[in-house]
Amino acid sequence: MSSHAAHHNWERTLEKTWDSLQERDGRLVVDTIAKDAQFFAGSQAGNAKRRFLLRRVVILVDNSSEVVEERDLRPNRLVVFGKHLIIFLNRFFASNPTSEIAIIGASDQTGVLISPMTSSIVTHRENIAAKFTAAGKFSIQNAVEAAVRVLDDAPPHSTREIISLISSRYTIDPDPLSQLYPMLRAKEIVVSCIMVGCDVYAFRQLCDNSGSRGQTKGDMHVIRTVEELDSVLAYHCVPKAAPEDQRSTLIRMGFPVRTVGTIMRCTCHKEYRQSMYNCPRCSAPYCDIPTTCSVCRLQLVSATHIARTAAHLRPVPEVKRVVLNERCLACKEKLPTEREMVQCTACGVALCLDCARVIQDDFRSCIGCQLKSTGATIPTVLATGVTKLTNTTTVATKTVLGGSRQVPMKRARKTVIGKKDAKRPSADLF
Ligand SMILES: [Zn+2]
Ligand SMILES: [Zn+2]
Ligand SMILES: [Zn+2]
Ligand SMILES: [Zn+2]
Known part of the structure; x- marks a missing residue:
């Protein structure tokens, strides 16, 4: 974690912005080199030649009542999670347009689907605004099992990742967490945890015992400030490096042509629109790409999406x-x-x-x-x-x-x- 923000908010003293002023040639200038934060997240992530580029990610957000009670992130953790989740989604889909995300809220000791698996940022934004509420206690087992059910539909060539944003310091589960490990390893699901303010041993064990593709394990992060939360979420925008001996898979993709002028009903939202993208295999109309054709399961993309995804391979x-x-x-x-x-x-x-x-x-x-x-x-x-x-x-x-x-x-x-x-x-x- 970055060391420049290693204090709780309540431990911080008055921020003396004038301390960063330095006198040079008779003028006062801001010395920003001293607080040299991680500017380019991509340049810090290493230059692996092979990466898992097609990703299916479930964001698991702890929406138990504890997120509203804690006031260390202002105004409360629920608002901060919602706001920074949208920033993360924007950043994620800008660099991973061929990947998909689903959002699950862990509240009332269960996992509730907030937003389905899609690459549409508009859908996610609408669902977060409508369904992001806190209630009850946190149960990581029930929430992870709900996430696994969403990931069961992921194609075999894509990664299966769960990124948990956890605020609670405890979990109320029906069974010991260790019973999840064999299932996560068998389905090659990588679980990463981002915890606010503390490190829980059981959650760390869950990260260490998840995933098996190329010995990839989950990451455990502990954040204390909003800046650290942003930094960790930016880290998860970069796909994980794949081992050199990882088998490659050829995937069929369709490049639909945009048709304008004819009013058609889109297959995704069932709404009438003037411009559509037609699936080149089954001609099903879609209002936006990238998406996966719900009729013939062909992945619909444009050349720009492929170029932006492959940019992770360039050092x-x-x-x-x-x-x-x-x-x-x-x-x-x-x-x-x-x-x-x-x-x-x-x-x-x-x-x-x-x-x-x-x-x-x-x-x-x-x-x-x-x-x-x-x-x-x-x-x-x-x-x-x-x-x-x-x-x-x-x-x-x-x-x-x-x-x-x-x-x-x-x-x-x-x-x-x-x-x-x-x-x-x-x-x-x-
Ligand atoms: Zn310039
Ligand atoms: Zn649509
Ligand atoms: Zn199709
Ligand atoms: Zn250069």
């Missing part, structure tokens, strides 16, 4: 936050004062935070490294803090779907566009 270069006064390589913006930027450790280019986020979330690759691989010369921040253009041609990048295209724009007049400043923090980067 993401590590980046670090720096304070610089350089021109952003992507948007060419340069502010008159020093600001926080992101620098790629592989190619050395600096990007503004907005561009870095877009490039990371949408393309999962470094724009500087891509330009370098095409043989283009790029401006790099040198050890002395001087920015030089070693070639007189600047290169602008026009972003297109599925990749980037380099367009020569103009001749640079000066070879040096930055001034030497020995006091800059970039001096110790290389």
Whole structure:
């Protein structure tokens, strides 16, 4: 877990934001390098060449009455769980569009299906808003058994994962939890637990004794703040690495064409709409993709979804936050004062935070490294803090779907566009 937020909320003292101000060249600047949080979740997750990309995940949320009583996460844990679950779903489906999620609420010593197994973020959002209420006590055995019943329909080539968000410190079960282990191993279901504030031995044992595909085990996380909850949920957006000897499976997928103008009733919501995607095998109309055809079980996707899923296999270069006064390589913006930027450790280019986020979330690759691989010369921040253009041609990048295209724009007049400043923090980067 990250150490920067290792206190309970009630243990925190007054947050002195002025402590992060530092004086440089007679000006006050915010020293954000000191609180260098995990900026790119993907770059921290390792660069495995094989991953389980088609995932079926059940989010098991502890909706016992304890989540409303505890006030350590404000206003209460129920509201925080609901809000951050939606943030997680947005992030998950952006990077795993061919995977599906179901949500189960554990309340009244049972597991209640809040949202069915689907890749539709709209359906999940509506169901969370309508059915997210707390009641009764927590029973992990009954909740996991309800999740297993949902995962029984998962195709054999996909992973079966249960991510439990647990607030209770105890569980009321009809049988010992150890009776679940053989069933979880036989069905290759990986159980991970995210606990708020404490570590329960029985839940940790459940994680350790679940899953068997490639010896993959579940993870046990203990979170104490909202930032840690966000960080752990971001970790679960990245598919687990698969062993080298894992057998590959060929899967049939359909690429439906969108038809506009004819009013049809969609198979998924039974609603009349003007634009539809027709299944290429059975012609069943669907209002949105990705989805699985409910008539012929063909997975309906677009080429963009495949590209976004496969992006997990491309190594993401590590980046670090720096304070610089350089021109952003992507948007060419340069502010008159020093600001926080992101620098790629592989190619050395600096990007503004907005561009870095877009490039990371949408393309999962470094724009500087891509330009370098095409043989283009790029401006790099040198050890002395001087920015030089070693070639007189600047290169602008026009972003297109599925990749980037380099367009020569103009001749640079000066070879040096930055001034030497020995006091800059970039001096110790290389
Ligand atoms: Zn529909
Ligand atoms: Zn079909
Ligand atoms: Zn930029
Ligand atoms: Zn790079």
